[in-house]
Amino acid sequence: MxxxxxxxxxxxxxxxxxxxxxxxxxxERGVLFYLLLGSSGALFTFSLGAFLWQVFLVLxxxxxxxxxxxxxxxxLADLRLAVFIMLLLGILSMVGSTYVQQNQPIxxxxxxxxxxxxxxxxxxxxxxxxxxxxxxxxIVLLAVNLIACSYKRLPRVWKQTFTKERFQxxxxxxxxxxxxxxxxxxxxxxxxALLLKRLGFKVFVEEEGxxxxxxxxxxxxxxxxxxxxxxxxxxxxxxxLIDALFGIRGNVVVPEGSRSDVLVxxxxxxxxxxxxxxxxxxxxxxxxxxEARRKGKSLNSPxxxxxxxxxxxxxxxxxxxxxxxxxxxxxxxxxxxxxxxFQATYGLTGNAGRATIxxxxxxxxxxxxxxxxVGQVELRAGSVSEFKNMLLSIDRSTxxxxxxxxxxxxxxxxxxxVKVLMEGKAYNVPVVYSPELTVFAQNSLEELREFPYxxxxxxxxxxxxxxxxxxxxPGTPLIWLGSVLVVGGMLVAFYTVNRxxxxxxxxxxxxxxFWSHKFKEEFKxxxxxxxxxxxxxxxxxxxxxxxxx
Numbered sequence: 018m019x020x021x022x023x024x025x026x027x028x029x030x031x032x033x034x035x036x037x038x039x040x041x042x043x044x045e046r047g048v049l050f051y052l053l054l055g056s057s058g059a060l061f062t063f064s065l066g067a068f069l070w071q072v073f074l075v076l077x078x079x080x081x082x083x084x085x086x087x088x089x090x091x092x093l094a095d096l097r098l099a100v101f102i103m104l105l106l107g108i109l110s111m112v113g114s115t116y117v118q119q120n121q122p123i124x125x126x127x128x129x130x131x132x133x134x135x136x137x138x139x140x141x142x143x144x145x146x147x148x149x150x151x152x153x154x155x156i157v158l159l160a161v162n163l164i165a166c167s168y169k170r171l172p173r174v175w176k177q178t179f180t181k182e183r184f185q186x187x188x189x190x191x192x193x194x195x196x197x198x199x200x201x202x203x204x205x206x207x208x209x210a211l212l213l214k215r216l217g218f219k220v221f222v223e224e225e226g227x228x229x230x231x232x233x234x235x236x237x238x239x240x241x242x243x244x245x246x247x248x249x250x251x252x253x254x255x256x257x258l259i260d261a262l263f264g265i266r267g268n269v270v271v272p273e274g275s276r277s278d279v280l281v282x283x284x285x286x287x288x289x290x291x292x293x294x295x296x297x298x299x300x301x302x303x304x305x306x307x308e309a310r311r312k313g314k315s316l317n318s319p320x321x322x323x324x325x326x327x328x329x330x331x332x333x334x335x336x337x338x339x340x341x342x343x344x345x346x347x348x349x350x351x352x353x354x355x356x357x358x359f360q361a362t363y364g365l366t367g368n369a370g371r372a373t374i375x376x377x378x379x380x381x382x383x384x385x386x387x388x389x390x391v392g393q394v395e396l397r398a399g400s401v402s403e404f405k406n407m408l409l410s411i412d413r414s415t416x417x418x419x420x421x422x423x424x425x426x427x428x429x430x431x432x433x434x435v436k437v438l439m440e441g442k443a444y445n446v447p448v449v450y451s452p453e454l455t456v457f458a459q460n461s462l463e464e465l466r467e468f469p470y471x472x473x474x475x476x477x478x479x480x481x482x483x484x485x486x487x488x489x490x491p492g493t494p495l496i497w498l499g500s501v502l503v504v505g506g507m508l509v510a511f512y513t514v515n516r517x518x519x520x521x522x523x524x525x526x527x528x529x530x531f532w533s534h535k536f537k538e539e540f541k542x543x544x545x546x547x548x549x550x551x552x553x554x555x556x557x558x559x560x561x562x563x564x565x566x
Contacts, residue, residue, distance in 0.1 A: 021068040022097055026104065028061040033108055040134070041116045093165035102159045106152070113146035120145055120266055122283045153261050160254045167247050174244075178237045178515065184221060186230040187519040187528055195519060195530035200548055206231075206522055213518060216547060231520035239534060242510025249502030256495030265289060265489040271297045272366045272482045274399030276334060280487055291487070293353070294334040298342075300363060300481045302327050327363050329483040345485065355491055362484035365425050369414035369433050370480030372396045374448060375473045376404065382471060391470065396435065398480045407470075412436040416479055418449060424479075431477045437468075448472050516540060 035057045039050045080088050092098070113119055117126075117138060126135035126144055142149035177183055185191055206222065206229045213220045218233035267280040267289060276296035280289040306321035328346035332339045333353050345351040350359045373395050381389035394404040401410045414433030416424025424430070430450045437444040444465060447458040452473055459465050459472070515534040520527060529548065533540040 020071055021064060024064045025061075025068045026101065028057065028064045030104070032057040032061040037112070037116065090165055090169060093161055094169045095162075096166075099159065099162045099166070102155055102162065106155050106159065109146055109152055109155075112143065117143050117146070119147065120283055122286065125283075148261050148264075153258060156254050156258055156261070160251055163247050163251055167244055171244055174240050178240045183234070183517075184232050185519065186223065186225075186232075187521040187530060188230075191519065191530070192528070195532075197519070197521075197528040197530035198545075200527045200529060201525055209520060209522055209527065212547060213520075216544075218516075218518060227523060229522040231518070231522070233518040233520075234516065236513045236515045236534070239509055239513035239515045242506050242508075242513070245506030245509060246503050247506075249499045249504075249506055252499030252502060253496050254499075256492030256499060259492035259495065260490045263491050265487075267487060268361065269295055269485045269487055270482050271295055271329075271331075271485065272368070272398065273297050273300045273370050273480050274397055276332075291356075292335070293340070295358070295485065295487075296332040296334055297483045298330040298332055300327070300329050300483050302363070302481075303346075327360060329360055329485070331358070331483075331485075355489055355493065357488050357490070359486040359488070360483070361486040363481050364484070365416065366480045366482050367416055367421070367425065368398060368480045369396075369411050369416075369431060369477065370398050371476075371478040372411065372414075372431075372433065372448075372474060373476035374435065375475050377471050377473070379469055379471045393475060406439055408438040410436045412445060429477065429479065431474070431479075435472060439468075444468050446472055448474050450474055450477070514540075518544075 032054075035050075035053050039046050039054060043050060076088075076092070079091065083091070121144065123135070123139050123144075126138050129135065130138060138144050142151070146152055187195065187197060206224075209229075209231060210220050210222060213231065213233040216235075218235045221232045223230045223232075265280065265282070267282040269277055269280055269291070271277045274297065276294045278291040278294040280291050281287075282289060302324055303326040304322050305318065305325040306316050308325040309316035309321075326347045328344055328349075330344050331342065331351065333341040341353050343351045345358050345360045347360050350357045352358075373393055375393050376391040377386065378389040378391055392404065394402050394409060396402050396409055396411050398411055401408055403409075412434045414431065415421060417428060417430045418432040419430055420428075432447065432449040432454075435446045435448055437446055445462075446465065446468065447455070447462070449455045449458060455473055456471065459468075514536060517532045519530045529544075531540065531544055
């Protein structure tokens with residue numbers, strides 16, 4: 018047996034804990050931190066060296082006594098190897114899901130952790146940890162360990178539980194191993210068989226001269242529960258491996274009213290073309306007041322207008338056709354096949370999203386504005402509106418004509434150019450937030466002198482972009498299947514029990530031996546109570562068969 022394993026695991030956990038606290042929890046790393054880090058690192062190095070030396074000596078001795086395949090099988094099936102692999106996977110998963118945000122551009126890590134630490138995080142794949150070669154290698158090694166462990170132990174269990182060799186007679190040779198008890202009963206094999214069947218056993222009877230042998234069993238499939246669980250874990254790891262190798266997670270930025278099929282992978286600084294387009298029909302910011310109203314509640318709070326959530330009505334377009342549509346919101350993704358679409362972020366594009374303009378007859382406007390009013394038309398980004406004999410669309414726009422940056426900060430002084438197609442002619446009509454500036458701009462353009470209308474801005478909403486995170490996980494069905502197998506295997510393993518009974522009836526004496534996969538003492542007590550129905554006065558119980566004097 019290899020010594021020093023507990024010290025190795027303990028020192029490794031201590032070293033990793035000190036390292037994580039220093040990297041992610043301390044604002045300044047002083048002398049005490051480096052002293053603890055050096056001490057725990059030295060202890061781990063010493064324990065690792067001592068353990069590897071012990072392993073070398075043991076393996077050297079084992080290799081001399083065994084063939085190479087048998088030696089490798091024992092090594093790969095070792096439980097200590099499985100524990101250490103799972104410990105490593107647990108620590109890496111904790112770092113990747115809790116401490117280091119995954120799949121971001123390198124600039125993000127350089128800014129957040131500093132040039133040196135951010136660079137090494139990038140080089141060591143910690144920024145994309147679940148797709149790193151060493152994480153995948155650990156999953157594969159754990160799968161190999163499970164396979165080796167099952168391969169080593171399953172044949173013996175299968176032989177004892179499902180082959181004909183399990184039908185053993187309680188003869189003199191078996192008595193030495195099973196230590197049966199002796200019961201004095203009426204000489205009736207039917208009575209013994211009936212008792213065993215009543216207890217739920219499947220009974221096999223064989224007669225040999227004056228002796229009648231019984232073999233009874235139940236719950237034999239419970240021995241396979243652990244192996245069903247192993248298969249489920251292997252299927253889960255297979256699904257995780259497929260996701261790690263072929264899965265994709267990236268961002269799609271779609272302005273409201275537009276569509277896109279370009280998935281940007283920040284961690285790899287490249288793009289991927291999706292097999293479909295995502296169109297954002299409408300983007301909506303949900304305030305706390307609106308959120309409460311949706312739940313049938315009222316909210317009186319100074320923060321009622323603050324942002325509670327945001328959501329997008331999207332369409333999935335393939336080959337020019339809408340094949341799916343729905344809403345994606347914060348913590349409420351939309352699923353399309355193996356793709357999952359999350360609402361991740363939003364922002365202003367700097368352009369008009371929706372605008373309502375009033376249309377006036379240019380000739381009548383100076384004399385009677387009321388008679389000159391023709392009507393209102395709503396324009397949306399990325400779409401064409403029809404009004405009277407005109408087709409109108411927003412050609413270009415700005416949120417603040419005086420200071421573009423202030424427009425992004427919420428101070429709106431919009432201006433836009435409306436593209437108008439009328440009677441075969443195209444016009445570019447400027448519309449500004451100020452009516453005076455609008456009149457001045459439209460009257461200043463030579464191309465609009467024959468244009469019969471004048472436009473004024475009535476209402477304006479800026480255009481938002483919807484930042485969507487799209488993930489493709491082809492291994493998800495396997496992970497679900499593996500989860501079902503794991504749960505099923507655990508139910509079989511924990512809620513069924515494999516039990517066996519051997520008996521020999523000879524004259525008026527019954528020898529009984531029994532075995533239980535688990536709960537042995539409980540089974541022994543309950544079975545002894547059931548044997549009371551077969552007893553007569555004067556029957557004896559003991560570790561050895563009853564013999565008359």
